[in-house]
Amino acid sequence: MNTMHPDPKTTDITAVIDDLGRRAKAAARDLSMASTQDRNRALTEAAAALRAATDDILAANAKDLESIKGSDKDAAFVDRLTLTDDRVAAMADALDAIAAQDDPLGRTLATFDRPNGLKIERVSVPIGVIAMIYESRPNVGSDAGALCIKSGNAVILRGGSESLHSSRVIVDCLARGLAAAGLPQDAVQLVDTRDRAAVKALLHSIDTVDLAIPRGGRGLVSLVQREARVPTLLHLDGNNHxxxxxxxxxxxxxxxxxxxxxxxxxxxxxxxxVVVDAAIAETFLPKLAAAMPDCELRGDDAARRILPDITPASDDDWHTEYLSNIMSVRVVDDAAEGIAFVQGHSSGHTDAIVAEDKATARRFMAAVDSAVVMHNASTQFSDGGEFGMGAEIGIATGKMHARGPVGAEQLTSFKYFVFGDGQQRD
Structure with a gap:
């Protein structure tokens, strides 16, 4: 198994992370030179290993779920931690889908022919070593490992402590795929400790880590923003409208x-x-409430005049990612006010408009500055798998390098190849 089991009482966590980083850096060099066929074979072999290990994965996951019994973890947390036969099958299917995609490496992104005869090409290359720091959603380890293998990057996985048993088996399956393809197993490594100091050590690994990606709640992302000394690709919360x-x-x-x-x-x-125009609110909101009896609605004054039994919304509600069966309701006068409200309260993840007026829809989509903006579609389609990426390493809500679902292509950088015939600069 490609993991380490440090004893937090006796082990220097910084030394453990340094060792993982050195091994990852060496593996990244080898992986960057590996053929498309070998990287794809690693993925298909890992997918087969996941399917074969389903019982082991579910048994490990049962231990993880048992470990949080009696805790204050909410239903959304438990759902994210839980694996089922279908979810393991989906993880394996995602690996096969990623393997079937075009190779993101070695693509010629642009060419320039200079007057002096130089030919310049911009070519896609791996980033190097990725540190993936995520909370207790064990399938993220599988997705991140697969996307990094496809894009020629080594990855160090630091999952939530509650998912450690599941993560060990999943990473072992990825290691089996790498070994079967003759690729370095150190290309996917797990930080196998619950010691929180490991996160800070990863974020300080300027000599070995090229990019850190957090995936989790605002607390994790804020920690990464404060502590990171390496470049980051951030995924903020999904306060979507x-x-x-x-x-x-x-x-x-x-x-x-x-x-x-x-x-x-x-x-x-x-x-x-949900933001609703006043012109249709009296018709729409009662029908919506009837269709969503299992969801607590919290509304502004205008919404509560129509639905007097719903909970009053506070100022905090407009900025809250509930991750539960709670939804706030805002009534606006017109599209201008609706757009302004969404712009003012969105976290920049995903926002949608439902409209038959295409001009208004275009206006909304142009004005709302989120990574993903939709027209007449559910915001739950904001997902790398649904975008044809096979899986995603997260939804980037920043504006640099990558934005929206991050798949294998978004985990590449580029360099310039310059071809000459003896040219010397004056």
Whole structure:
């Protein structure tokens, strides 16, 4: 198994992380030179290993779930931690899907022919060593490992302590795939300790880590923002909105809002606030409430005049990622106010408009500065798998390097190849 089991009482965590980093850096050099066929074979062999190890993965996951019994973990946390036969199968399918994609490496992104005869090419290359720091969602380790193998990067996985048993078996399956393809198993390594000092040590590893990616709640992301001495690719919380314009097909809107909120409440693509035009609110909101009896609605004064039994919304509600069966409701006068409200309260992850007026939809999509903006679609489609990436390492909400779902292509950088024939600069 490609993990370490340090004893926190006797082990210097910084030394452990340094060793992982050195091994990852060496593996990254080898992986960057590996053929497309070998990297793809590693993924398909790892997918087969996941399927063969389903019982072991579920047994390990049962230990993880047992470890949080009696804790204060909410239903969304438990859902993210839980693996099932279907979820393990989906993890394996994602690896096969990533293997089937075009190689993101060695692509010629641009060419320049200079007057002096030099030919310049911009070519895609791996980033190097990725530190993936995530909370207790064990499938993230599988997705991140696979995307890094595909893109020629080595990855150091630091998952949540509650998912440690599951993560060990999953990483072992990835290591088996690498070994079967003749590639270095150190390309995917697990920080096998619950010691929180490991996160800070990774973030300070300027000699070995080229990029750190956090995936989790605002607390984790804030920690990374404060502590990181290495470059980061940030994934902030998903305070997402669905705006129902007065031109919307109301039956379509009800179905979309329910799916966007309730399909899975604990994922970052879930809608947390529905914004409704006043012109349709008296018709739409009672139908929406009837369609969502399993969701607590918290509304502003205008919404509560129509639905007097719902909970009053506080100022905090407009900024909250509930990750639960709670949704805030805001009534606005028109599209200008709706756009302004979404712009003012969105976390920049995913926002949607439901409208038959295409001009208004375009106006909303141009004005709202989120990584993903949708028209007449559920925000739960904000997902790398749904975007055809096979899986994602996260949703980047910043504006540099990558934005939106981060797949294998987004885990590449580039360098310039310059071809000459004896040219010397004057």
């Amino acid at each position: 669905t705006y129902v314009h007065e031109s919307a097909d109301l039956e379509k809107a009800i179905g979309l809002v329910r799916n966007a909120k309730m399909r899975r409440t604990g994922i970052c693509g879930a809608t947390e606030c």
